Amino acid sequence: MIKFLLMVNKQGQTRLSKYYEQVDIEKRPSLETDVVKRCLSRKKEECSFVEYKDFRLVYRQYAALFIVVGISDTENELSIYELVHNFVEVLDKYFSRVVSSIMFNLDKVHIIIDEIIQNGHIVETNKNRILAPLLALDKMAEAH
C-alpha cells in the first residue's frame, strides 16, 4: 500500500505532498524533512529503496526534482519505482503540450495523481485514461 507521495526539490523543499494515511498537518513538515534527508543523502550507485521507520521509501530523481513514495512492507518496491516513472511520463505528456512548469500547476498535478492512486492503491496506469478527465476539464474551461 502507498502511504504518501512527495515531490521535493534539491533544496529539500516540498513541492507537492499527498497522504493516503492520516498524518497531522503539524507533523508533516518534520516527517518530510526526515524522509527527504534520507533520500538526498543516498549515492547514485546505491539502491533506490530506503527503510524508514515501519515503512519503506522508494525514490527517483529527475534532475532537480525528487519523487519519494512511502510504501508499506508488503508492497513491491520495483513496481512503485516504475509507477513513479509512469507518472512522470504522464506529466511530461500533459505539460509539454501546454509548455508550463509543473510547479505552478499544483492543482493539475494533484488531479493527475488522483487518477493514478486512490486510497493508497494504484487504480489507473493507462496514460490516455489518466489524462482523459483533465483534458476534458481543460476543454470545457476553454469553452467558457
Place this chain on the structure above:
Amino acid sequence: MSDVVEKTLSALPSLLSLDSQAGAGKLSPSSKLGNLIKGITELTSKHEEETLIKKELESIKEQVASPNTTMRQMKEIMVRAIYCEMLGYQASFSYIHAIKLAQQGSVLEKRVGYLAVSLFLNETDEFLLLLVNTVLKDLQSTNLIEVCMALTVVSQMFPKDMIPAILPVVEEKLTHPKEIIRRKAVLALYKFYLIAPNQVQHIHSKFRKALCDKDPGVMTASLHIYLQLIKENPESYKDLTGSMVTILRQVVGGKLPLDFNYHSVPAPWLQIQLLRILAYLGKEDQGTSEMMYDVLEESLRRAEMNHNITYAILFECVKTIYTVHPKSQLLEKAAECIGNFVLSPKINLKYLGLKALTYVVQQDANLALPHQMTIIECLDHSDVIIKRETLELLFRITNAQNVTVIVEKMLEFLRLTYNVWFIQTMNSVFSLGGDVMQPDIPNNFLRLLAEGVDNVEDRQLRLFAVDSYVSLLQGETAKLPQRFLQVISWVLGEYSYLREEESDPGSVMRLLARLLDQRHTSTETRSWVLGAMTKLCSSPVYTAIYWQNLHCYSTERHWLYKTKCLSSLFKLYLTTLIFEVDLIISCLSWLWCCFIPQVDSSLSFLDGYVSDALAAGAAPYKSPHQRQEDLVQEKALSLEPYGLSLPVSLSSCSITDRRSPTLLSMSSGLSGNSTELSHQEGSTTLKLEGVKRVWGKDGYLAQQQSAGETPTPLVELPSPLLSPQSPPSQKPSSGLEPDQEKRQLASSLFVGLGSHNSVCLVRLPSTVWLFIKNCQSANQSNVVKSLFKPFYINSCQSALHNLLDSTTVASEGGAATTTTPQQTSQRTLDHTTSNGNPHVEGTEQRVEAGGPLSLIRGNGMVAVVPPRDLPLTSHLPAELSGLARSEFTPLCSDQDSSLALSACRVYKEDALVLLVFISNNNDSALHQMVLQLTCKELEVYIFQTGLNNKVPLFFSEIPVGRSRNQDRNTRVSSNRDLEKPRIFCESFRNFCSPPLTVSTGDYGKMWLSFSHDLKQNLRLVTTEHQEPLTATLDALKGKLHLHVVDIIGSEGIVACRLLQGPGQGQPCLLHCRVHADSLAVWLRSPVPELPDSLLYHCQKALTET
C-alpha cells in the same frame, strides 16, 4: 528503459526546474501563486518561511471574506491555501470556502474545490456532511465530467453514515455506457466496502458483473475489491480462480489494447495485482494451485525482457509460486529466476533478489545455498540498505550452529548504521536468548552503543534504546532474563539523561527501584541496577528516590549490596560535594544514622582479596600496635620502607567508568559468568573454529574441487537445487586469500542448512518446547522462536554433557566441605521444628509429607530426578556442578522404595543451596509430578526445565537476600578458595565446645602470636545483681561455651577453640573492655575467618538474650 523515453526525460528538467522562467502557461508565474512559490524558493530560513506564510494566510483570509471575490479568483486562492497547508500551516478558515467552491464553481473551479476538500479534510471531519448534497447533485448531473469528479471525491472520502443517501445513484452508474463512469463507480463502491462493508453486502453480484466487464479498466478496478475480499476470506472465492487465471493469461498474452502497455509490457500493475490474488487463492490449497501452475509458468517465461517492470512482475510471480501449494518443477524455475536478480549488476534488482530470497528461505532454507557467495558479498556492500536486507536474510536462516556468527555480523552492522531496527531485534534476542547466550554478546552490544562520536544519530539510537527499555520495564519484568536486565540497567544509567526533557525525570529511577524490589532480580543484577541509579543521581530530582533505596539496601546484610552502597555513597559524595551543601549535610546525617551502625567493620567483604593476597605471598596485616611490638621484639631498626599492604583496594567496588561498558564487570570474579564476560570481551573476531563445516561436502567447496581436480559426479549431490551451473562456480576467483576467508565465512553462516542437518530444525523434543514456552514473552514472533529453537537444544545438550563430566570434580569439592551428611539432615530437621512446615507432595506417586522430608529450607533448590541408574551427581544443575558441595545424603523413601529423597548442599558464593533430589526407582517413567514447597519465612519461585525428553526436572531457587541470617556463615568467595576452605559453621556450639582452657600468661603469649584480629563493639547485657561485664561474658559462656579466662576491673579475656572442620583445634581469643554503654571486643586468631564468624555469633547470642 527505451531511448525515446530517456530523451523525453532529459528534456523534463527544464520543465520541472523553477529557475527556468520560460514557462508561462495558463497560470503565469507572476500571479499570486507564482509569487508565493518563488518567494518560498528564495527563502533561507525557517523563520522567514513562517513570516512569509503568515502574511500569505492573512491575505488569503481577507480575500475569501470579501464578497467581491469571484469563483475564478477563489480557485486560485484555494491553490494557495493548499500550498500553505502543504508546508504545515493550518488554513482552516478556508475549508468552508473550498466546499462552497465545489458547490458553486463551474467545472474546473468545482474540481479544484473538490480537490481542496479532499486535501484539507479527513474522513471524520464534520465539514464533509456539507458536501453530501453537492455530491448527490453532481452524481445526477447530465455533465459526465461533473459525475466523474463527484465519483472521484466519493472514492477518496465520504462520511460513513451518509452512504445510503448516495448508494442507489452510485449503483446505477455501474451500468453506465461510459467505461470511465463504470470504473469510478466500482472504485466508489470499493471505498464504501472499506469504510462500511455491511452497506454494500447486497451488491456482491454486481461486483462479479464488473469483473466480467468488457472494458479492462472496469475489470481492473473490481480487482481491488476482490483482492480485499479474498484476503479476508479466500474460501468463499475459490470459484473465481478460473476467471483470474483466464484474465491473467489474456493479459500476459497481450490481448489488452496497446495503450495499456507500459514500455511494451502489457498492463504490468494489473499482472502484479492478479498474481497477488492468485497467491491468496492457492495458499495451502492443492486443487486451486494446480489450476494456476500453467499461467504462473507462462508469466515466468514471458517476463524475460530486460526491464525493471518485468523484474517487478517476476518478483511477484516468485512470491506467488512459493506461496501456493508447491510444484517442484515450478519452484526450480522460480529459484533460477531469483538467481538472475541476485547476480544482476543493477543494485535495485540485487535488493529485490535478496528480498525474494528472504521470502523463499522461510519455505526452504537450502535455497540460500547456491547464492552463498553473493550473500557474503552483499554483507560487505557499501550500501547499508543492501547490508540490512542481507542481515534480514541471514536472520531467517539462523540455526544453532551459525547463530554466533550471524549475531556478530548484526553487531558489526550496528557499528556502521545506528538503526532502530537493530535495537528491536536485539531486544527479542535478549529476551529469548537471555541467560543462555554467550556473555560476550550483551557485552559487545553495550560497547557498540557506547562507542562512536556523540553525534545526532548516536544519540537517537541511544534514546531509542532508553525509550524501548523504559516501556519494557513498565510492563511485566518477571520474564526478562537477568542478562537483559543488566543490559537495560546499564543503558538506562548511561543514557537516561537523553530523555530528560520530555518526561518525568523520576520515572526511570522509580522503574529501577522497582527492579530492586522484585525478588526474581538476582544479586548480580541488583548491583547493576544500583550502579545505574548511582549514575542517575547526578540529577537532584533523582536523588530523593535514590536515598530511599540506598537506605533500604544498605540494611541488607548481603556484602555485595554493602560494598555497592558504599561506593555509591562515595561517588554521590564526590559529585554533590561542590554544588549541594544541603545535600551533604543530609547525606552525612543519614550516613551516620542508618549506615554506620550497621557497617561491616570487619570488612569481611575484603576477605577474598586478603586471602588472595596472602596466597600470593603478601605479608599478613598487622595492626599498628602489633607492628610496634614486633619492632620492640626485634630490637633493631628496620631501614627498609614498610611494604604497606593495607587491604584498602576497592577492587570490587570501584566506580565504573561512565564511558566504558567494558569496565562494567564491577562484580567480576563474583560469578563464573561475569569472569567469562571479562575474559571474552576483547574478542570481536568471528569464531570459526568449532563450527561444523558440513557444507564442504555438498556445497561450494565440492564444486571448486570438481573444477580443479577430478570431476566429482554432480548427480550424487543431495540437494537438487545445486545445479551444475551453480552461480558461485562461475565466478572467477580473484585473490585466493580473501576468497578463502569468504568461503570460511560462508561455511560458518550456512552451516546447518545442508540436507543432513536440516533434520534438527524440524524435530524437536517436546520438553524443549516446554522450556521455550516458559521463557518467551508472549508477543515474540514465530520467526524469533524458530531462530532460537536449535539454540535451546544445544544449550540443554551441552548442559547435560557438562553434568556428566563434572562427577570427578564434584567429588573433590565434596571432600573439601566441612559438614558431614549426618549434620546436614540434623540441621535441616532442626530448622523444621523451629521454622515452618515444608512438605513435598507427589500426585501419581505419593510421598508422605512431614518428618525428614521437611528439609526444604533456607537457600534451597529442589530437584526432581527420576532415573535411578545414573549417579545423582549427573543431575546437578549446570550452574551448580562446579561448586563445592556436600555428599549426597539419602533421607527417606516410601515403603516400596519407588520414590526416594536425598539431599546435598552446594556452596554458591552468595548462597547455600539445598538440593533435594527425588528419585524414581520404578521402571515406569514419572510423567507428572506436583511439587509443593511450603515455607513460612521464605518465598519460593520455581522455574522449570527439561533435561531430556523423558524426565522433567524442576528446581527452585530461593533468593538469598531474604534470609538474612543465613548468608554469612555459608559464604564462599570463589571456587579457588576450596583448598583453604572457610568455616562453614552451622552452629557455633558445634565447634566451640569444649572450651579452650588457658591461663592468663598463656593467653598473653598467644595473643601476641596471632595475626588476624578484629575489633567490634557489642551491646552489654544488664542484669540486676551482676556487673554488666560479668553478665555479658556469662551470657556468652552459656550460649557459646566460651571460656572466660579472667576478669580484671572493666576488662575481661575470653578464649575458645574450633571443634571441627579444617581449622580444627584453632583457638580464638577475645579481649573485652567496657566502654561507656557498650562492650569493645578485640578478637584474635590464627585463622582469618574465625574472629569474624565468632563475632557474628556473639552478636546473635547477645541479641537473643
